[in-house]
Amino acid sequence: MPSPIVFDGHNDVLLRIMEEGTPRAFETFLNGGAGGHIDLKRAETGGLRGGMFAIFPPSPHEADVTSRMPKGGYALPLPVPLEKAVAEVSTVHMASILFRLERMSKGRLKVCRSVADIEAAWAVGAMAAVLHIEGAEALDEDLKLLDVLHAAGLRSIGMVWSRNNIFADGVPMAFPSSPDVGGGLKEPGKRLVERCNELGILLDLSHLNEKGFWDVAELSNAPLVATHSNAHALCPVSRNLTDSQLDAIAASKGVVGLNFATAFLREDGSMDDNTPLETMLRHLDHLLGRLGEDGVALGSDFDGAMIPRAIKDAAGLPALFSAMESRGYGSDLIEKIAHKNWLGVLGRTWKTAA
DSSP, X not given: OOOOOEEEEEEOHHHHHHHHOSXXXXXXXXXXXXSSSOOHHHHHHHTEEEEEEEEOOOOXXXXXXXXXXXXXXXXXXXOOOOOHHHHHXXXXXXXXXXXXXXXXXXXXXXXXXXXXXXXXXXXXXXXXXEEEXXXXXXXXXXXXXXXXXXXXXXXXXXXOSSSOOSSOOBOOOEESOOSOOSOOOOHHHHHHHHHHHHHTOEEBOTTBOHHHHHHHHHHOOSOOEESSOOBTTTSOOTTSBOHHHHHHHHHTTOEEEEOOOGGGTSXXXXXXXXXXXXXXXXXXXXXXXHHOTTSEEEOOOBTTSOOOTTTOSGGGHHHHHHHHHHHTOOHHHHHIIIIIHHHHHHHHHHTTOO
């Protein structure tokens, strides 16, 4: 079968462009030759036509964690909380990068605020980019900036990365480890859930600890979504979801995006690009068994993690679909995983906007 259209639940290309910090970073993303995993040329080759473009406010001086994820286990401490003023600067900077890419692309990339926008972008061959925040440290307790960002195009937010903030606690990078680490939502976090429901902003549960997850499940009237997480039963790293969590997501008609990061796929929990596609298929099989055919999607973590060398970058996505087909996945199921399930859950979430 021809490779399907792909909508991806998570990438960190905005962070990569910000950290490169040169005009060339914009040009190479738009015209090819960029580093990392994504540029528009490789995206077109691989069928990647849209996704969540994450704003991730980085922790200053935080070293690359991949070298500290060896086989046999690890327990990395949570980074120190990020100051609001520091997070504001990087959050606004990365939002501006996405809007600048839209202007510079001359119609090849469009920032989308509805499912209709995504479909319209695809109709003209454009990349459909959805503005997402991973780590809400830039937001104030009264959520004034949330209103501004929503008006600008924000449609998805993870209240934490793997560090604590005024809203909730994140999970540390630890293997083997339960996600049941830290406390539940703080009062501002509960208000954030309510306001996101009012605005129709998707709440991303990836990186949130287990107590926070269950608080969101109790408070939210929207589908439960984890944009880039895997099955804890197969890889017992703190970042993955237990079967009980997966069952709750299924009951809410939510979605989980398969994370390509090898440390969240492998039984040994290590960052090792020599990870076969079979390992990814085992997670897909497990997720399908708990969530059903309408609850599983992709959340690659492109430009934010080490991924299997069999895929390598956005151009390599067809290798995963070929493996799915060989596994016996039919074309309808592959299309659901590739993009239809994302569009479904976005429609069920965004339509609640006030």
